[in-house]
Amino acid sequence: MTVDVPPPLRPATLEDVAAVAGVSRATVSRVINGAPTVDPALRRVVEQAVATTGYVPNRAARSLVTRRTDSIALVVSERERRPQSEPFVGRMFSDPHFGRVVAGLLDVLRPAGIQMVLMLADDEASRNQLLSYLRQGHVDGVVLISSHSDDPLPDLLRDTRLPAVLAARPPRPSPLTYVEADQRAGAQLAADHLVALGRRRVATVAGPQDMPAGRARLTGFLDALTRHGVEDVLSAEGDFTQAGGASAMRRLLSERPDLDAVFIASDLMALGALPVLLRAGRDVPSDVAVVGFDDSSAAVACDPLLTTVRQPVEEMAAEMARLLLEQIGRPGGPSPSVIFQPTLVRRDSA
Numbered sequence: 001m002t003v004d005v006p007p008p009l010r011p012a013t014l015e016d017v018a019a020v021a022g023v024s025r026a027t028v029s030r031v032i033n034g035a036p037t038v039d040p041a042l043r044r045v046v047e048q049a050v051a052t053t054g055y056v057p058n059r060a061a062r063s064l065v066t067r068r069t070d071s072i073a074l075v076v077s078e079r080e081r082r083p084q085s086e087p088f089v090g091r092m093f094s095d096p097h098f099g100r101v102v103a104g105l106l107d108v109l110r111p112a113g114i115q116m117v118l119m120l121a122d123d124e125a126s127r128n129q130l131l132s133y134l135r136q137g138h139v140d141g142v143v144l145i146s147s148h149s150d151d152p153l154p155d156l157l158r159d160t161r162l163p164a165v166l167a168a169r170p171p172r173p174s175p176l177t178y179v180e181a182d183q184r185a186g187a188q189l190a191a192d193h194l195v196a197l198g199r200r201r202v203a204t205v206a207g208p209q210d211m212p213a214g215r216a217r218l219t220g221f222l223d224a225l226t227r228h229g230v231e232d233v234l235s236a237e238g239d240f241t242q243a244g245g246a247s248a249m250r251r252l253l254s255e256r257p258d259l260d261a262v263f264i265a266s267d268l269m270a271l272g273a274l275p276v277l278l279r280a281g282r283d284v285p286s287d288v289a290v291v292g293f294d295d296s297s298a299a300v301a302c303d304p305l306l307t308t309v310r311q312p313v314e315e316m317a318a319e320m321a322r323l324l325l326e327q328i329g330r331p332g333g334p335s336p337s338v339i340f341q342p343t344l345v346r347r348d349s350a
Contacts, residue, residue: 012053021049071115072324073139074105075130077146077153078122095240095268096296097313098145101167104317105143112325114140121153134160141324143167148211163327165320169337171212177327177335179320181311183213184220186342189309190263190291191224193344197289199261203234205248205273207265214240217265217293234259238269242298245269249276261289261350267298267308274302274349289350304348311342 014032018025023046030038031046038046049055076098102116109116117139121127134142134157141163146153149171157164158176166178194202204221207214218235225233236251238244245264252259253276262277264270270292274284282288284304292299295310319338327335 012055014055016053017046017049017055020052021046068328069138069140070113071117071139072109072141072143072328073117073119073130073134074102075119075121075142075144075146075153075157077127077144077151078120078148096298097294100296100313101145101317104314105321107314108318108321108325114325127153127156131156131160134162140328141165143320143324146170150210163324163331165324165327165335167316167320168212177323178337179316179323179340181316181340181342183216183311183342184223186293186309186311187217187220187263187265188224189342189344190293191221191228193291193307193346193350194261194263194289195225195228195230197261197350199289200230201256201258201260202230203236203252203256203259203262205238205245205252205262205264205269206235207238207240207269209237211240214265221263238265240266240269242268242272245272246276247272249273253277253280253282259288262291264290264292267292267294267296267302267306270306270308270349271298271302274304274306285348285350291344291350295345299345299347302349307347307350308345309342310345312340316340 014025014028017028021028023042027038027042028046028049031043032050105116119130119133121130133139139162142157143165144153144157145167151171154166154170154174154176155172158174164176166176168180169178170176202225204218206218209215209218214237222233225231234252234256236248238248245266245268248269249262249272252262257280262273264273270290274290277284277288277290284290290306292302292306292308293311294313295308296313299306299308319340323335323338
């Protein structure tokens, strides 16, 4: 007895797509590789032929020709681990800011067919592992979120010569492109608003002063109050966490229980600080006006809803992705840094 064995299914080729579409192999290749000069109607015909034949591009073969991986690294850099502190990964994923950055990046990267690899660097060993990975050519470029002034990664990243965009102005002069919001201007908006409400016994829960954003928000707030003639401003440093905001608010109340306004340098810290005020018998906003910073999901989780300074994080992240793709597509071309302007979002707390 003989058994007929069907021939193995052969993967569709460029030639198969070309035959179905009625075009040349070169035209199919240009469509698949995203060439902008292809006529839109012709592109639709080829894309339909790709779907009909089930053609799957050979990424490995393509990368040998283009030297592209079609992936980028999102690197989150933190300072060295501290004993007893909240784990780095847990703190990162509990912060609404990080989710907004990822959403903004993906809005641009996904339609472009670019994958994103998340990499963490919080000590020397992880930085060395990261740099080894980057130098081996696994990604085409890097978006770096780095928050501390003494972080060596911006300089180390510059030395790799990979396309790169930073999520804030680097602490030292650097040729690397960055995207950020004007932190000082945002804090000045908060100060102007509190003074316009007639508040004079003003305090602030500042961000960490070893972080550029923390310093800029505090300096901008104090400078604006000085222009308004408000000099005696009490400050307590927080750590951009909900627990840190609660702790700092308790310190402020212990030193100045009659304060009538507080600028809190992040919405997440405000989420921790507001219950402390309420438990102390201070009504918000009639006794104490409160303004936060970020306009994150924490702002609408507060009770009362938080008046806050909005930095357009999703738009900023999308701009980082666009700038990075431009660098990858045009090596050595101009890549200007971009600064976004914040706005004040008025809700119920001030």
